[in-house]
Amino acid sequence: MKSLKKRRRVQVLLAASVALLIAVGLIGYGFRDGINLYRSPSQVTEAAPDPDEYFQLGGLVKDGSIVERDGVEFDFVITDGAAEIQVSYVGAEPRPDLFSEGQGTIAKGYYRNGRFEARDLLAKHDETYMPREVIDTLKATGVYQEPTS
Incomplete structure (x- = not known):
């Protein structure tokens, strides 16, 4: 037993x-793929990450910077008011409906040869929403303005 x-x-x-x-x-x-770290344009320009590091870049889409390319690909600039990063979207999905100039966004991808290659984009889901990380970045650079509604 x-x-x-x-x-x-x-x-x-x-x-x-x-x-x-x-x-x-x-x-x-x-x-x-590791933990996706968030960085602002200022942080990326101060210390460029490794070309194989997948991370999130957040800020405002600069006015007048969206340039259409073939298919769903397009270029734009992300800024935090202190620095700007050129972004090329090379993902497979079309641009989000609420992705527009002057709005907050987070791009996920790689920083290579002085340009951010975005694989995914996160955009606001309503007219007043902005990702918390983007708000914190804009407040740190003194650019953030409360939404008017």
């Missing part, structure tokens, strides 16, 4: 260990 209890206990411990290893493996797989 004791050997059966011992055997069951060992089986339960082995099953729990396997489940734990699978969970750790899945978490590691989820973070294979």
Whole structure:
């Protein structure tokens, strides 16, 4: 009888260990691209990240900077009032409906050869929303203005 209890206990411990290893493996797989750090244009110009580092760049879309290219690709400039970064959107999705000049946005991608290559874009989801990170960046540079509604 004791050997059966011992055997069951060992089986339960082995099953729990396997489940734990699978969970750790899945978490590691989820973070294979690393944690996406947020940076402002000023931070990128001060210390350019590694060309293989995937990160988020946020700020305002500079007025008059959106230039259409082939298909869903286009160029624009992200600014925080103190610095500007040229951005080329090379993602597969069309431009978000509420993506426009003078509005806050977050682009996800890589900074290579003095230009940010955006793979994904996050835009506001209503007329008054702006991502918290963008607001913090604009407040730090003294450019932020409260929305009027």
